Ligand SMILES: Nc1ncnc2c1ncn2[C@@H]1O[C@H](COP(=O)(O)OP(=O)(O)OP(=O)(O)O)[C@@H](O)[C@H]1O
Ligand SMILES: Nc1ncnc2c1ncn2[C@@H]1O[C@H](COP(=O)(O)OP(=O)(O)OP(=O)(O)O)[C@@H](O)[C@H]1O
């Protein structure tokens with residue numbers, strides 16, 4: 001229904017681009033916004049128009065979001081996702097290596113931002129970054145002691161070696 | 173010309189999937205192959221047929237390459253690229269975060285594989301992985317002391333902090 | 345409602361029965377390349393009703409069944425179960441609208457011993473609200489595929505259709521193309537999507 | 551032939567003139583997210599003749615000119631120069647095929663003082679082979695774009711057309727869509743491409 005969509009859109013817009021929104025929290029400043037794309041005559045239709053996104057990291061003036069860097073795009077997407085979560089939290093959220101393009105500082109910001117949502121949802125995060133692992137309450141290792149056959153083990157942070165391999169005692 | 177393509181195809185095929193080819197070197201085993209895609213009647217045309225790729229990491233039986241994992245796909249692509257390089261080295265090669273999906277062990281294998289090609293080419297590698305940085309002969313840092321304006325500095329490995337930031341003395 | 349557990353058996357590289365209990369706020373899944381981490385995500389998408397083999401990184405749905413390895417033979421069936429805690433959210437007494445003699449209730453005060461004098465059968469229903477429209481504290485959703493092509497879908501052990509599973513999760517924010525699952529390599533997809541696709545994602549949350 | 555240096559000025563986030571000297575076998579470029587590392591790759595693709603703004607992550611080609619920041623005004627021009635070492639590969643004496651009286655040479659032995667007695671003009675050419683078809687030890691390729699839309703292309707300071715730059719690099723394996731540049735996020739693209747696209751990449755190497 002149109003009213004529900006309008007309410008959700010406005011809520012997410014504030015959660016995303018507001019002064020205390022997710023974008024400014026993840027980037028430590030800057031500005032972001034989302035708006036409905038008008039048709040040729042300049043009319044906006046709540047029931048059909050598409051959604052455009054603007055994102056300006058602090059101190060920068062990108063004209064379009066395609067100019068953002070790989071890491072900036074990942075952080076902007078996470079900000080948008082968490083903004084949607086704020087207005088309608090899904091019971092759980094699965095993130096598969098969303099931190100792949102992030103440097104250490106942004107990985108830290110991303111992983112700690114999840115803690116603000118744990119009253120309503122829980123997260124399952126697949127990662128190779130040690131920083132993200134440190135923000136997990138529990139770690140599962142998936143290895144292949146027999147080539148081609150996956151086995152699940154419970155691991156502690158200290159058992160994840162620097163080379164990404166799981167230590168022997170975790171695998172038993 | 174047909175003859176040249178046929179020669180290149182066969183050379184790359186051996187460099188990629190041969191017993192001592194790049195795929196087996198990067199994966200420590202397994203097998204890979206490439207072949208021309210036949211048309212409906214089963215005919216192959218050296219001047220027009222497309223190329224299909226098969227890749228089987230050690231101990232696994234994927235039917236199609238889309239089943240490979242993110243890291244396995246990256247390593248297979250690097251193997252194919254270096255196989256092409258062996259038959260026709262370009263004077264230089266630029267790799268922008270090709271190690272993003274790799275765990276530490278594969279990052280190490282990828283970075284050290286570049287050393288076999290330095291007699292004919294040189295590499296420019298953009299990365300966030302410390303392991304890859306350790307295989308570089310020289311490091312340039314790109315930072316933004318003034319927001320929005322890029323500045324290049326020469327850095328040593330020790331000046332790249334754990335959090336990915338470049339240390340103060342490098343930035344001057 | 346909370347996703348409590350995932351059980352895989354014969355699904356992709358999980359030849360043996362494997363359980364993941366999600367009993368912590370942030371759970372990390374780690375391990376070397378190619379070991380099966382993203383297969384866990386595919387398993388969850390599959391049991392939630394995913395219909396496209398391509399979006400499960402295969403060429404045909406049969407590709408989700410363990411295809412064998414150097415040391416193991418291929419299996420004949422892939423089975424995935426999601427276990428949800430589905431506690432009562434609130435209880436309320438609702439009088440079922442199907443009680444024909446509704447108006448008689450006003451006149452006939454219940455006498456002290458609780459017996460209504462009226463003739464109409466009063467249908468008071470205790471309606472419990474739960475996140476999933478199944479009246480159990482625990483809801484198990486199972487999907488199976490056999491190598492002969494047969495599929496099975498079960499809710500708490502009862503056979504249902506794929507459509508029933510998809511309907512079960514309607515409006516919960518969970519689903520195969522909702523915003524609650526970000527697949528590997530697709531993190532920028534939400535941003536790079538075209539305006540109409542972005543709208544569809546937001547509609548899911550409305 | 552070796553790529554020796556890259557000079558950027560006013561290109562994307564590189565407002566100030568910046569040089570990268572490539573004088574080591576493996577050079578790493580590092581730094582925090584959003585600082586300009588991939589813009590370096592875009593600069594190289596651009597000067598090699600890239601024609602699509604979208605493949606440079608912009609919506610129009612004008613987007614490559616420094617658009618200003620919180621502390622700097624937008625600039626009026628983007629300029630990128632690639633400097634190549636282009637040493638002589640080998641020299642050979644080739645008699646230019648256009649010498650009409652070719653056969654007279656056999657008869658007329660040069661007398662000791664080196665003077666040919668014959669009448670025909672002998673066109674002996676010293677043809678030097680270099681990787682880039684420009685007879686200089688150093689080749690500088692420059693591309694410029696002004697905010698009024700004017701473009702300039704230069705080879706060793708001489709104005710040329712974009713087509714000349716693209717032809718310069720033909721058959722060297724360098725180029726905007728060759729296998730020698732793997733952009734960020736596109737590492738699996740070679741594998742996920744369709745068979746015809748894979749063929750095109752291999753043809754580049756043939
Ligand atoms: N039906 C199947 N039977 C057996 N193995 C399979 C099947 N389908 C996929 N696989 C294997 O699963 C592996 C991929 O696993 P997955 O994508 O989960 O890895 P991952 O742990 O996510 O790795 P990465 O860190 O590289 O992303 C592949 O090697 C593939 O061959
Ligand atoms: N014409 C321009 N003028 C000024 N800044 C620009 C221009 N075009 C792009 N940028 C800026 O350049 C930045 C992107 O830089 P780039 O993609 O090179 O980052 P990166 O170092 O590769 O980061 P990552 O590690 O995240 O991939 C963006 O913040 C963008 O706003």
Ligand SMILES: [Mg+2]
Pocket residue numbers: 241242243381382383528
């Ligand atoms: Mg994966």
Ligand SMILES: [Mg+2]
Pocket residue numbers: 069070071587588589734
């Ligand atoms: Mg980048």
